Amino acid sequence: MDIKYSYAFSLLVPALLASLLLLVQSTRAEAQDRAAIVLGKNDADGDGRIARDEWKQNKSQFDAMDLNKDGYLSLDELRARFASGKGPSSPANPPVDGAAAGRMPGEVGRGALDDETFCGVGRFLKECPVESSFQRGLVETGLRPRFPDGLRCRDIDEHYAIDYTGNRGGKESYHGGIDMPAPFGTPILAVAAGTVVTKTVGENSWRGKEIIIRHSPEDTGLPMWIYTQYAHFDAMPAVEVGGRVKMGQELGPTGNSGQGKTPGVQSNKRRPAIHFAVWYSTQPQYAIASNQLKVIPVDGWWMDPNALYRGKPPFDTATLKALPEAEKKVSIPVMLEDGTTEPAGTKVVWPYACEKR
Ligand SMILES: [Zn+2]
Secondary structure, three states: OOHHHHHHHHHHHHHHHHHHHHHHHHHHHHHHHHHHHHHHHHOOOOOOOEEOOOOOOOHHHHHHHOOOOOOEEOHHHHHHHHHOOOOOOOOOOOOOOOOOOOOOOOEOOHHHOOHHHHHHHHOOOOOOOHHHHHHOOOOOOOOEEEOOOOEEOOOOOEOOOOEOHHHOOOOOOEOOOEEEEOOOOOEEEOOOOEEEEEEEOOOOOOOOEEEEEEEOHHHHOOOOEEEEEEEEEOOOOOOOOOOEEOOOOEEEEEOOOOEOOOOOOEOOOOOOEEEEEEEEEOOOOEEEEOOOOEEEEOOOEEEOHHHHHOOOOOOOHHHHHOOOHHHHEEEOOEEEOOOOEEOOOOOOOOOOOEEEO
């Protein structure tokens, strides 16, 4: 570690401690709110506790939460359960496929995230140092797309991990994805089969109307779990959270929703474009940061979206960056406007259809 780095780390430690403290506090507050909601829903006789026969769900879950074995769940017992990250399901959200109660398959609590991933991929706490996103792969690789001959495709105008400080009101920031400009209304396509995990209206975010899709290894043919983000839709996609999409399915129209360069001011001047981002992990679990519906995979990493189309490892930024220049041109599999793909049989396509010249 050189001197510049160790100096940076000496600044990092107090910042990380402060963000950890915030995390613990907000997780506690969230646990208390949810405990009160579950109590309110189940406490039929209104005595401020849940009797075993008032509990209409799994009785063994009840017994596990009844810490003092008095046959009642108190608010404190519910809070203890939620704070442990293993909350019970609410009747409105029954468990799905054995997933943690009330959550989507693979979804876990924020407590399952290590601090580096939480800060580096989540990026939403002011206290998270910009170095934590470098450590999780948000660094330029030099990869560039090469589209099939004879087709006109929508190219990148703002590349992965470029310095975005000027676009973020002077706060040091790096581009978490790639942008491809396209006319208003141009359909944005799901790049692979998958399951929608979040939809965000995003009135107060840079990203505007956006969705995030989770792709299993079977969905993509790649040996990891992949999350793709599509932002700045002109209108919110109709597909619901939990719904499955097919590769190449039209998600919604291109727009420029989200805040512009001046914080608090809606930008009408920004060109219509997709912001497209990719994260990955070898683990299937992910957490959702509830304040902004950010998806953070457990042991998650940023991926240069071009790497998704290489069809083979490596996918990590450091190795990609070190590739010989010739290997940094990535042949992009695409869908044509008639729904055929080039090459045939691909499981991953560019988020915009190409047209024949
Ligand atoms: Zn962007």
